[in-house]
Amino acid sequence: xxFLTLSYILNFNEPKVDKNEVTCLANTLYVEARGESLxxxxxxxxxxxxxxxxxxxxxxxxxxxxxxxxFAKASNKKSEELVWKKVQxxxxxxxxxxxxxxxxxxxxxxxxxxxxxxxxxxxxxKVAKIDSHIFYK
Numbered sequence: 001x002x003f004l005t006l007s008y009i010l011n012f013n014e015p016k017v018d019k020n021e022v023t024c025l026a027n028t029l030y031v032e033a034r035g036e037s038l039x040x041x042x043x044x045x046x047x048x049x050x051x052x053x054x055x056x057x058x059x060x061x062x063x064x065x066x067x068x069x070x071f072a073k074a075s076n077k078k079s080e081e082l083v084w085k086k087v088q089x090x091x092x093x094x095x096x097x098x099x100x101x102x103x104x105x106x107x108x109x110x111x112x113x114x115x116x117x118x119x120x121x122x123x124x125x126k127v128a129k130i131d132s133h134i135f136y137k
Contacts, residue, residue: 015096024062025091026084031072033133034083039104040131041087045094046103047111047135054109061095104128108135 025045033044048071051057051064058064065071094101105111106127112118113132124136 017092017095021061022088022092022095024065025095026088027073028065028071029087029091030084033131034080034087036131036133038090040133041090042094042101043104043108043128043130043133043135044111045091046101046105047108049094049098050103050105050107050109050137057109104130105135106137108137110136 025048028048029041029044033041036044048061048064052059052061058067108127110120110124111133112121114129114134115132121134121136126134127137128135
């Protein structure tokens, strides 16, 4: 009986997520980080969520990732279905538990792959390099 009660409480208090927001974040992870490690995917997701929390950016995940020129866009056709399912699950988990997931980027708002040097990189403080991405705030 105690187990059922505890299970009920835990499920009852589970954070709710907007499925559209999950899809927007998953699309971004699929395009920007699908070949990265778990920590690399979390880092990219945290940049998106850090922007949502920053008053200089839109206040929803979808608005942040759809901001013109900011993130690569995914087509509706996902060529790697297993990867797509994994980033969907990861995106939902990250959104649900964002407040308790450690940010490996230390609050980064920007990133790029290490094989390019964007014009704006000199304007910000480099805070992390994770997998093939360099993060800035």
